Amino acid sequence: MVKLNSPAPGGMQARGSNRDDLRQGNLSTLLEYVYKNNSISRSDLTSATGLNRSTISDLVGELVELKLVSESESPQLRRVGRPSVNVSIADNIFTITVAPRHHSTTISAVGMNGTVASRIRIATPIHPSPEQVCDAVEQGIGQIRSQLKKGYKLVGVAVAISGQVDVRNNSVRICSMLKWVDVPFGSLLQERLRMPVWVDNDGSLACLAESSFGAGRGFSDIIYLFGGAGGIGGGVVIDNQLVRGSRGYAGELGHIRIMDSRSVDSLGLAGTLEALVNRDDLAHALGLDDPEDDDLSRAILSATTPRAVRLIEKKIQALGYALATLVNIFNPQVILLSGFLQPLYQANDYSLLSKMRQNAVAGSREHVQIRTTELGGRILEIGGAQLAFTDLIANPAQAKFY
Amino acid sequence: MVKLNSPAPGGMQARGSNRDDLRQGNLSTLLEYVYKNNSISRSDLTSATGLNRSTISDLVGELVELKLVSESESPQLRRVGRPSVNVSIADNIFTITVAPRHHSTTISAVGMNGTVASRIRIATPIHPSPEQVCDAVEQGIGQIRSQLKKGYKLVGVAVAISGQVDVRNNSVRICSMLKWVDVPFGSLLQERLRMPVWVDNDGSLACLAESSFGAGRGFSDIIYLFGGAGGIGGGVVIDNQLVRGSRGYAGELGHIRIMDSRSVDSLGLAGTLEALVNRDDLAHALGLDDPEDDDLSRAILSATTPRAVRLIEKKIQALGYALATLVNIFNPQVILLSGFLQPLYQANDYSLLSKMRQNAVAGSREHVQIRTTELGGRILEIGGAQLAFTDLIANPAQAKFY
DNA sequence: TTCTATTTGTTGCCTGTGCCAACATAAACC
DNA sequence: GGTTTATGTTGGCACAGGCAACAAATAGAA
Incomplete structure (x- = not known):
């Protein structure tokens, strides 16, 4: 289960944990299990986490209240004993992944359940300026919003850049494909869209996807x-x-x-x-x-x-x-x-x-x-989604949607 | 603060944490602070960990009961307010570090407070066999035990090998300096000494030392x-x-x-x-x-x-x-x-x-x-000690001594 | 000295988290 | 239909850390 470390507090010392951290950590662990497995029974969660049945029940209840997961009758397992309730990741939570290329930019909506709900390719001039890519993304997200089923929630936008990215501030150091040098693309896009934006190197994202799901x-x-x-x-x-x-x-x-x-x-x-x-x-x-x-x-x-x-x-x-x-x-x-x-x-x-x-x-x-490798053309979308869902999974109770 | 990950549960999933893990984790965090700083005031611990004064008081109390740290009057700080109690690492906890070389083996006792309390070099035949090194270590530890002040406690033995070491089972894959191939040295020594043994590559240990203390x-x-x-x-x-x-x-x-x-x-x-x-x-x-x-x-x-x-x-x-x-x-x-x-x-x-x-x-x-680099000849001793103290710091309440 | 301001240690109580045990429920098996 | 097995549910419990009030120990000012 490959992880991204959350907003790394550079060189900061380890802090103590209080009861609240405990609860949040367990919520996060559970949500991560559900996310990685897409759907998992409560009893599997108990054995995987080592927590008590009643605790799992309580925690899952909170995740349900947060509308991050849903419970459903278990499928027929033909096993002795009371069948366990199935916990599935919500099907209305999406991230937008963006992959800018020479003369077009692909914008996709990727569900937390792994499905690519929508994909749009928007033509741009060759070697588009950051603003032109922003335009394309804005336009693409507009279209995607109209295509998604009512009640959808977006966590933010992940951008895959074929070049060097400073992930501390989401800015592009050099991207030869786009002919960009020192472009604070994350900030630009974030200001335009008013939702969180993460930018990362495409190789890192592909690696992330392939190692978790491939x-x-x-x-x-x-x-x-x-x-x-x-x-x-x-x-x-x-x-x-x-x-x-x-x-x-x-x-x-x-x-x-x-x-x-x-x-x-x-x-x-x-x-x-x-x-x-x-x-x-x-x-x-x-x-x-x-x-x-x-x-x-x-x-x-x-x-x-x-x-x-x-x-x-x-x-x-x-x-x-x-x-x-x-x-x-x-x-x-x-x-x-x-x-x-x-x-x-x-x-x-x-x-x-x-x-x-x-x-x-x-x-x-x-x-x-x-x-x-195993993942084909969806690899960047899966990797980008993983990047974008990292914060949500690390802090389920503080989830914000757009 | 560079860390070694404890006995890595290979590929195992994240487990949930209960209240006991919380307590152990906080004890561990505190002990790590004291270890890295050698001596630190309770008030500094409060601000560093973010825990409450009363909690720190309680936790430090437990560490004192475990005889892992001691409290002492603070040195004159010339600051307003009640002076904070100083917490120092116990001065009677040692690890043995071993560095086998061509025709001699160095055995040292390194205190948890960073001092090299004792160092002995024992001659061996050129390209000594594992058994010959074990002999030297046993003999060296005997001498060291007689030199250390009464009441000392040993956590175990760290061995620095100039070669490839499988850290999962503490065995030496290849060491050209000693002409060893596939020697389960950790097990051999552990059986002989009846205390925990850790074996690692000397470069890794030096890196560890230099990054934490150099x-x-x-x-x-x-x-x-x-x-x-x-x-x-x-x-x-x-x-x-x-x-x-x-x-x-x-x-x-x-x-x-x-x-x-x-x-x-x-x-x-x-x-x-x-x-x-x-x-x-x-x-x-x-x-x-x-x-x-x-x-x-x-x-x-x-x-x-x-x-x-x-x-x-x-x-x-x-x-x-x-x-x-x-x-x-x-x-x-x-x-x-x-x-x-x-x-x-x-x-x-x-x-x-x-x-x-x-x-x-x-x-x-x-x-x-x-x-x-900054650390001179003591580098392997410091690195080895860090390796050997890792378990103790990760689990202060389960500390065992020999 | 004495008083104040400041910081830290101590104490008792509170909150809330996860555990536990007893019971309820739902399936397979006989 | 009864038994066995596994899981969900419930109420109470233990205990870790937070909190607030108070005590203690210092510097600095009057």
Whole structure:
């Protein structure tokens, strides 16, 4: 169960807890269980939390009063004993997730129950200004509001940026895709919409989603790597906690250096993973011009020309070096590969694994797995929703909606 | 305040808390404050924890009854108002820390108040067997027991290994210095001594010590790098938590790859930080044969021959690449350099900083500092003590002594 | 010295949280 | 229909921390 740490009180000391914190903490724990499982029986909650039946009853009652969950008759379980009441997450709580891209911005409503209730793509000028994206978001949310069933509640807006984001103040340090530099986008959007806004790096959000609801489920130490047209991004989960670093810039895994080379990456750094394992190179060698992900993937897996095969092998070797470095640093349980890194792994999993193992220290290399990801196009929406629901789950009693 | 997570329930879900957990948690928080500050007034505890005066009074009373702390008249503070009672950590609680090396093993008694009460070095055969080290430890503890003041209490033994340690079961995966492979040293020693034993990597322990009591104090995201005769080790603290990875092998920062090279490190990996930034190379270029740390340091800082200067600069460049990779991955606030990496930094801090900045992403490179470490030869003793006191601090009421 | 202001320790009472035990309820099984 | 099993419900209880009033110990001013 991967967590985001709430508004980190930087360097602050641990405080004591009083009875109120106890209650809030338990409410939060329960709500988190219900959220992660979507629906769970009261008796499962008792055994999972170790709390008393009567306490669970009381706590769930409060969550029902807060209209965050609802109780329903249990489905037929064919088990001895009185059937337990089922607790489900409310179906009218949504978050808005926003993904701005070159010339369009996608705005979605994601329910707390995991469903994407509505998705709208709004065209913008190429390299839109922050204001133009704000416009698109405002317009999109207007449309979404009219589409959602009456009685809906919004918790806020999560924005996934393909670039470096200072999560302390929700501002974009650099986003090459949008050509933004030092844009306090969170504040801008928040002022416009008058509801909470969270901004984060897309790699971190994808990692969060995949580790809680995808291929990383059940692991506590995870490395996630994504290869796309814009380069290689990623995220790291350590001890069930997303690694953000001091300002949120952590996880720039595409820019780790692995060898001497003249090739540079999107930031101009030479010899990095992103510089050496490059989508355009592959597409070119495979005779494709700006291919869709699926087409590139198929082409990689069915490559036959010596040139293409050699290049693919070279990329696999480079990726193997990078994975070894990451394994040495983190000792993860699993590495999740996504985007065009996925077909690279599938093209020759043995080669990738052995390269990684050859360059990793004994202890760490032994039990690490490589896996492909499970969540498809919804990944950013799921990750964004997780970000946006974090506050609500940490403090159910203080929930505010818009 | 850097923490070790207690006996991590791997992948286990969060449990609910009851009133008893509340009490234990507050006791633990208080004891941690007293431990970290060695001595602190009750009124400071009130403001730090946010708990009520009367509650603090009650909790401290319990800690006094448990004989974990003692109260004393406050020193003259020359402040208005009734002077607050001072709470000090008990001076009779010790941990044993053990550092096995090539041909000797150091055994120390470290007080909970931070003092090294006793230190004994016992010679062993070169590359001692686990049993021989156990013998040395047993003998050392015997001597230490006779030296300590009557009424002492031991919490257990912390062992610092210069190699890979599986912290889940306290066994040594590989230690090249001792030529150990897969030695369940924790169990062996525990059976012999009949008291709790914790084993950990020396880099992690040093990182822990330096981040809580040394140059990393006050930072939440720290990278620690140590250069010694055996190679380069390190540790990472993220969000006030030591990064251990799934089994405890994380933090092998010497083995991250940075460029193409035929040079190999102590594990036979080519092109890694440890392969390229090598103590022997430096010593040789400076005309020294197996120098002491201080002599090497002085020689580096006063190098004049073109060959030595060139080599030093080359090492600095390589270190800069490695730091950039680490900065990109972690977005730390501070990097702590120790051992012979310290004089490298001091020899040309500008060069190291700029190399690192050139190869790091914009956001992360901007606010990161490089510092030298503060704790000297006592670092492993302090780190080991911290490891050994973790359980006691997490559960003051269940304290057991030996 | 004496008085005031200020801060902290102490005490008794209160609130409310989770636990517990007894009972009620709803299913499966015989 | 009775028994067994598991869960929901209820009222009372234990106890942790908050609170307010009072006591105590200091600095500073008169």
